[in-house]
Amino acid sequence: MTPADLVQRFAGRLRFPQLFLVTLMLFLVDLVIPDLVPFADEILLGLTTLLLGSWKKAGPRPEPKPPIKDVTPRG
Numbered sequence: 065m066t067p068a069d070l071v072q073r074f075a076g077r078l079r080f081p082q083l084f085l086v087t088l089m090l091f092l093v094d095l096v097i098p099d100l101v102p103f104a105d106e107i108l109l110g111l112t113t114l115l116l117g118s119w120k121k122a123g124p125r126p127e128p129k130p131p132i133k134d135v136t137p138r139g
Contacts, residue, residue: 077120084116 071088075081091109099105 074117078117079119080116084113087113087116 071085075084078084087109091106091113094106094109
């Protein structure tokens with residue numbers, strides 16, 4: 065299994081998979097291109113990528129229980 069397959073499989077479970085992949089690509093490109101303030105934007109993009117990576121889809125909501133009916137006769 066290639067790293068790209070692993071990333072796509074992981075991103076498939078996320079709430080916003082396209083946004084995660086775009087941020088990840090920007091982070092990787094930013095690591096290669098030198099800049100004036102070292103590591104400032106890399107840290108911000110890395111934290112944003114981690115935030116988006118931890119934002120999972122919401123699971124199925126449990127159905128509410130019906131109210132209990134009292135059928136005992138009043139005496």
